[in-house]
Amino acid sequence: MTEEKEQRYDPATIEAKWHERWSADPAMYAAEPASSRKPKYYVLEMLPYPSGALHMGHVRNYSIGDALARHMWMRGYNVLHPMGWDAFGLPAENAALKNNTPPREWTLSNIAAMKRQMQRLGLSYDWATEVTTCLPDYYRWNQWFFLRMYEKGLVYRKKSKVNWCPECCTVLANEQVIDGRCWRHEDTQVELRDLEQWFFRITAYAQELLDALDKLDGWPEKVRTMQRNWIGRSEGTEVDFFLYEDVNEASEVRGQGLEKAGSAPEPAFKGERIRVFTTRVDTIFGATSVQLAPEHPLVKKLKASDAALDAQVAKLIEEQKRAREAGDVGGIEKHGVPTGHFAVNPYNGEHVPIWVANYVLMDYGTGAIMSVPAHDERDFEFAKKYGIPIKRVIAPAGLKAEEPELPFTTEDGVLVNSGEYNGLSCADAQKKLQSVAARNAFGEAKVIFRLKDWGVSRQRYWGTPIPMIYCERDGLVQVPDDQLPVVLPANVEITQQGGSPLGRVPEFVNVTCPKCGGPARRETDTMDTFVDSSWYFYRYTDAKNDRQPFDPARVAYWFPIDQYIGGVEHAILHLIYSRFWTRVMRDLGLVTHNEPADRMFTQGMVIKDGAKMSKSKGNIVSPDDMVAQYGADATRMYALFAAPPDRDLDWQEDGVAGVSRFLGRVWRLTTKYAARAKEGRGQAVAHPTGVSLKLLRKLHQTTAKITLDFEGRWHFNTCVAAIMELVNEIQAADAQLAAGEAPAPVIAELLQTLVLLLAPFAPFLAAELWEELGGDASVLRASWPKSDPALAKEDEIEIPVQINGKLVAVIRVAAGTDAQALEAAALAEERVRARVAEKTVVKVIVVPGKLVNLVVK
Ligand SMILES: [Zn+2]
Numbered sequence: 001m002t003e004e005k006e007q008r009y010d011p012a013t014i015e016a017k018w019h020e021r022w023s024a025d026p027a028m029y030a031a032e033p034a035s036s037r038k039p040k041y042y043v044l045e046m047l048p049y050p051s052g053a054l055h056m057g058h059v060r061n062y063s064i065g066d067a068l069a070r071h072m073w074m075r076g077y078n079v080l081h082p083m084g085w086d087a088f089g090l091p092a093e094n095a096a097l098k099n100n101t102p103p104r105e106w107t108l109s110n111i112a113a114m115k116r117q118m119q120r121l122g123l124s125y126d127w128a129t130e131v132t133t134c135l136p137d138y139y140r141w142n143q144w145f146f147l148r149m150y151e152k153g154l155v156y157r158k159k160s161k162v163n164w165c166p167e168c169c170t171v172l173a174n175e176q177v178i179d180g181r182c183w184r185h186e187d188t189q190v191e192l193r194d195l196e197q198w199f200f201r202i203t204a205y206a207q208e209l210l211d212a213l214d215k216l217d218g219w220p221e222k223v224r225t226m227q228r229n230w231i232g233r234s235e236g237t238e239v240d241f242f243l244y245e246d247v248n249e250a251s252e253v254r255g256q257g258l259e260k261a262g263s264a265p266e267p268a269f270k271g272e273r274i275r276v277f278t279t280r281v282d283t284i285f286g287a288t289s290v291q292l293a294p295e296h297p298l299v300k301k302l303k304a305s306d307a308a309l310d311a312q313v314a315k316l317i318e319e320q321k322r323a324r325e326a327g328d329v330g331g332i333e334k335h336g337v338p339t340g341h342f343a344v345n346p347y348n349g350e351h352v353p354i355w356v357a358n359y360v361l362m363d364y365g366t367g368a369i370m371s372v373p374a375h376d377e378r379d380f381e382f383a384k385k386y387g388i389p390i391k392r393v394i395a396p397a398g399l400k401a402e403e404p405e406l407p408f409t410t411e412d413g414v415l416v417n418s419g420e421y422n423g424l425s426c427a428d429a430q431k432k433l434q435s436v437a438a439r440n441a442f443g444e445a446k447v448i449f450r451l452k453d454w455g456v457s458r459q460r461y462w463g464t465p466i467p468m469i470y471c472e473r474d475g476l477v478q479v480p481d482d483q484l485p486v487v488l489p490a491n492v493e494i495t496q497q498g499g500s501p502l503g504r505v506p507e508f509v510n511v512t513c514p515k516c517g518g519p520a521r522r523e524t525d526t527m528d529t530f531v532d533s534s535w536y537f538y539r540y541t542d543a544k545n546d547r548q549p550f551d552p553a554r555v556a557y558w559f560p561i562d563q564y565i566g567g568v569e570h571a572i573l574h575l576i577y578s579r580f581w582t583r584v585m586r587d588l589g590l591v592t593h594n595e596p597a598d599r600m601f602t603q604g605m606v607i608k609d610g611a612k613m614s615k616s617k618g619n620i621v622s623p624d625d626m627v628a629q630y631g632a633d634a635t636r637m638y639a640l641f642a643a644p645p646d647r648d649l650d651w652q653e654d655g656v657a658g659v660s661r662f663l664g665r666v667w668r669l670t671t672k673y674a675a676r677a678k679e680g681r682g683q684a685v686a687h688p689t690g691v692s693l694k695l696l697r698k699l700h701q702t703t704a705k706i707t708l709d710f711e712g713r714w715h716f717n718t719c720v721a722a723i724m725e726l727v728n729e730i731q732a733a734d735a736q737l738a739a740g741e742a743p744a745p746v747i748a749e750l751l752q753t754l755v756l757l758l759a760p761f762a763p764f765l766a767a768e769l770w771e772e773l774g775g776d777a778s779v780l781r782a783s784w785p786k787s788d789p790a791l792a793k794e795d796e797i798e799i800p801v802q803i804n805g806k807l808v809a810v811i812r813v814a815a816g817t818d819a820q821a822l823e824a825a826a827l828a829e830e831r832v833r834a835r836v837a838e839k840t841v842v843k844v845i846v847v848p849g850k851l852v853n854l855v856v857k
């Protein structure tokens with residue numbers, strides 16, 4: 001043995017060898033057709049934006065999905081494990097500006113680079129189903145869906161206030177505005193602009209999207225909560241206040257520092273109604289003013305004849321705009337202006353002044369509220385400031401003498417100062433007042449949502465062209481299906497001027513009207529890229545289909561997705577849009593299910609030195625560097641080992657090195673005994689004893705643990721730790737194994753199972769060692785090991801012994817030892833004896849199989 005070469009684990013060589021073999025077998029990870037007799041399993045990781053390089057967050061996300069996919073293959077499932085590219089979007093245009101590279105070229109070369117990285121990591125994707133959203137064979141179906149939705153009234157166009165990022169030169173969805181700033185440009189204030197926009201009517205599904213959350217129990221509770229809040233359902237009542245005109249009274253109110261313009265009110269206001277939305281109609285007798293949003297249509301009429309009011313309102317509009325741009329309308333300093341006009345409370349005929357207030361939003365509810373200062377903090381603050389009367393109309397239930405200080409809010413009370421409704425409970429009063437309003441046609445029960453329709457127009461180049469045409473004669477005309485796709489022209493000059501770059505391409509803009517044959521113009525806006533990601537996972541099932549978005553039969557087989565894995569930052573954007581899109585497809589008759597994914601898992605972030613990895617912080621760890629130094633197996637396994645998958649992971653290079661050393665030990669151990677293992681291959685292990693029993697027991701315990709984790713707990717960090725423990729135990733018995741104390745079939749079972757357990761986490765090394773042990777087919781097609789519960793059962797267990805609740809010793813006893821014997825064993829333990837020597841044992845608590853606790857004095 002003197003000439004024996006130093007045994008060294010060399011991931012670079014091993015991984016290169018398997019990379020080459022796997023590349024030569026592209027069908028290796030292909031799913032079987034629906035006729036397969038295996039049960040199906042669709043595991044999906046969120047598709048990346050092709051920025052040009054994977055980051056550690058990607059590596060973590062994909063390592064989780066890949067381990068799961070490999071495990072399911074080994075469990076005998078027909079697995080669909082696809083990957084694609086969310087390839088439209090702004091960075092391609094920015095890159096074009098910066099480097100003078102066309103977006104398409106830039107994007108496709110980034111995709112090629114990232115695909116190489118994924119393949120180098122050994123991720124088990126079926127590239128035959130790859131989806132690239134910026135290619136016409138995909139986005140034509142965005143256009144097709146747009147047209148179907150238009151025909152169903154789910155797409156419409158309207159002028160609206162939009163969030164405009166001056167840096168992106170485009171519209172942002174509300175979801176893309178974070179604290180008044182662009183989600184891509186943290187330093188850029190978002191502005192509000194009025195633009196004609198295309199919208200998807202997601203609000204038509206608001207109630208359904210909300211209700212179904214209760215049934216999504218395979219989704220994280222935090223994601224469901226975020227979606228509930230985003231949808232924001234409020235139950236309440238709409239009530240009409242009637243417009244009342246009395247110039248004298250009006251002048252009186254306006255005495256407070258406001259000049260009357262002099263002209264008499266326009267008769268046009270007579271008979272007008274102000275519809276308010278309130279969640280507390282039971283407090284309506286306490287309403288002492290009505291407040292309008294500065295952009296309420298009635299305000300427009302009122303100020304038309306009132307220059308002073310006009311100027312005041314202009315100020316309020318400006319304040320509100322600034323607060324919205326800062327993303328904090330709730331925190332606005334509340335200002336208002338009395339209009340000098342009055343409204344009549346329909347329940348009691350009381351005249352209350354009409355104000356315009358900067359904190360009332362036109363796009364929430366009806367753009368008008370009633371103000372009840374006694375029972376609402378905000379109204380109270382406003383009333384105090386402007387000397388508006390405060391009238392208590394609720395008495396809390398259960399209170400005898402003392403009244404709480406105003407304002408107070410409670411639903412557990414009875415009405416007072418409310419005429420014929422006095423004495424009713426809040427809940428009863430709400431019902432009663434609603435029915436009175438409905439009967440008298442001045443209001444109704446109403447549910448409103450915070451969720452707004454999805455604005456999908458973008459004034460950008462690198463997106464799906466919207467398939468609509470404007471004809472002077474026919475108005476809006478759909479692009480006929482046989483003219484799809486509307487292809488995004490190449491060689492478009494990207495500038496940062498406003499307006500869509502497509503508008504500057506006459507060959508694109510000028511078309512023949514499909515209806516009348518006359519000259520017409522194409523829509524030049526493109527679609528929000530969230531359209532692309534709303535249904536990409538359906539396309540994976542039928543990625544080459546050029547007649548329809550997918551074959552419904554294939555989708556029926558594969559859906560819902562069994563496990564979706566991605567970042568929690570997509571909880572309210574992508575994950576709500578996808579749920580909406582699935583329902584639209586259901587209503588188009590394409591699918592029969594309601595939800596795209598049965599189970600959702602959101603992995604934690606990868607951080608370094610306590611902060612999210614980012615270029616600006618200079619704490620980025622490149623996956624390429626890690627792979628080059630330690631190998632793909634060690635990098636992936638570390639990403640799973642360093643933290644539970646749902647928690648943040650603090651990247652430590654020492655840790656990767658440690659995992660690499662561990663894999664080296666596995667490699668040495670396995671190669672050392674490979675010949676013995678081959679000898680014992682396929683032979684039954686009968687009645688193991690001694691070291692064989694000890695090691696097999698550990699093996700079966702480890703198998704049971706990891707199998708259970710894959711079934712839903714996903715504590716992959718402890719799975720890897722369990723494999724490490726197993727290897728430690730085998731190594732500790734090295735002398736006995738070397739001396740031949742364990743028969744060859746035991747060695748075979750030990751090493752083969754070890755390799756199988758490792759396969760989902762370190763696929764390259766597992767493939768290498770599987771071959772080394774004489775495995776006949778690919779380890780991917782080998783069966784996942786089964787744990788024998790009889791063998792896994794410990795015959796000696798460890799029992800902690802506590803004194804007054806504090807751990808002092810651990811005793812080893814036979815499994816199944818009874819309480820009396822446990823107590824005796826605990827009291828006989830040296831450290832326990834020393835501590836109770838001078839004291840009295842008052843009580844002994846024994847939980848057989850678990851613990852002994854002594855209470856001493
Ligand atoms: Zn921006």
Ligand SMILES: [Zn+2]
Nearest residue numbers: 471474513516
């Ligand atoms: Zn026409």
